[in-house]
Amino acid sequence: NAGVTQTPKFQVLKTGQSMTLQCAQDMNHEYMSWYRQDPGMGLRLIHYSVGAGITDQGEVPNGYNVSRSTTEDFPLRLLSAAPSQTSVYFCASSQTGGFTEAFFGQGTRLTVV
């Protein structure tokens, strides 16, 4: 039982490049979400999904795309990276979006130069 697996751990991109952050969970959780963590700010929700085929925007969705084709996977795509997207990204999952424990991936430190 691996929990939430997030890859890569570190990434450097040039402005304008695209990439996908991978997130997978093996707990059969319905709810998955992506956050970014910036200095002096709390984690902020980028996108979330309440089940396969269903996604919705969070607080800071601009510049990011997501899809949920399976229960297990919830990739986050940066279409054209910008320096403002330099951040630490966390994926999380929980059984539902309500009163259930949240499990977090190890984080991805992304630098856009």
Added chain:
Amino acid sequence: KNEVEQSPQNLTAQEGEFITINCSYSVGISALHWLQQHPGGGIVSLFMLSSGKKKHGRLIATINIQEKHSSLHITASHPRDSAVYICAVNTGNQFYFGTGTSLTVIP
């Protein structure tokens, strides 16, 4: 506007001291979570509360729904408790996070 406010931002304690971290929130919630983030960056869930009080080892979490306030207490603090403690609230389909309290426990 911050839905979740934590205090203090930074806290330094001597080993063995009793520590309290406070969290206030302004939205209706289905649950409140206390999370721990170690220097390596990983985040783990410590508690999930919707009412009352929970205890796990030296950690105690309380919540007052009417006052929209929660506290995390650490009894007999130890250097291995040094971490960032984050309060988060769940409103159904969205989480809102505090900015965290950075705790350093000195031997």
